[in-house]
Amino acid sequence: MAMIASVARAMSSGNMVTAVGSASASLESVVISPNHPRKLSTGEDWTGAMKLELRMADITTVEVDAVVNAANSRMRGGGGVDGAIHRAGGPRILAECIERYPDGMATGQAGATTAGDLPASYVIHVVGPNWNAGQQDPDLLASCYREALRVADELGVRTIALPAVSAGIYGWPADSAAEIAVRTLRGTPSSVQHAIFCLFGQRMLEAFTRALDA
DSSP: HHHHHHHHHHHTTOOOEESOOOTOOOOOEEEEEEEEEOOTTTSSSEEEOOOOEEEEGGGGGGGEEEEEEEOTOOOOSSSSSHHHHHHHHHHHHHHHHHHHOOTOOTOEEEEEOOOOSSSSEEEEEOOOOOOOGGGOOOEEEHHHHHHHHHHHHTTTTEEEEEEEEEHHHHOOOOHHHHHHHHHHHHHSSOOOEEEEEOOOHHHHHHHHHHHHOO
C-alpha cells in the first residue's frame, strides 16, 4: 500500500508515472518520464528526456544497448551482480577486462567491454564504494552513475540497464543508494533515452520508488 500511495503522490506532483501490476499484487515496474527542466550544479537549466524505469528483474535478461555492472576494483569478476553478468555473458567479458584494464579501476570510475552472450552490445563496469569497508562518500557512488553515462554517450548508447550499485554486499543503505542513483541520473546531461534500474527485492524497489517520488 505504501508503494501505491507513493506512485499516487508522484502522479499528483506532475510527473508521468505508470505502474505495471494490480493493486492486489506487488508492483513490479514503475516508470517516470522526467521531462521538466532541472537545475544543474553549474546553474544551467537542462530539459532531460531520459525515461527512468524500475523493475524487479534479472539484469542479465534485459534487452538494452548496455548493461551496467557493479564491479570490484580488480575487474576480474566477483559475487552478486558482477558474478551473474560474467556467468551469463561468458568468458569474452573477462578476457576484455584483463586486456583493457590490467590494473583494474579506481572506485567511482567506469569502463566498457563487450557484453558477450548478454542481450546487449556492451557492459559498462563501474567500481562502487564499499560502505562496509568505510567508503561512505556519497560522491563516490554518484560518480559511478555519472561515469557510466559518460561512457554510454561515448558508445552511442540509448538504452541502459543498471543495478543498485553498492547496495548489495557492499552494504550501502537502500534509501541513500536510491536517492543518489535517481538524483544523479536526473541531473546528468546524457543522450541515453531510457534507463532501467533492475532491482532485487521489494525493499529495494520501494526505496527507489520513494526516490522517484521526491
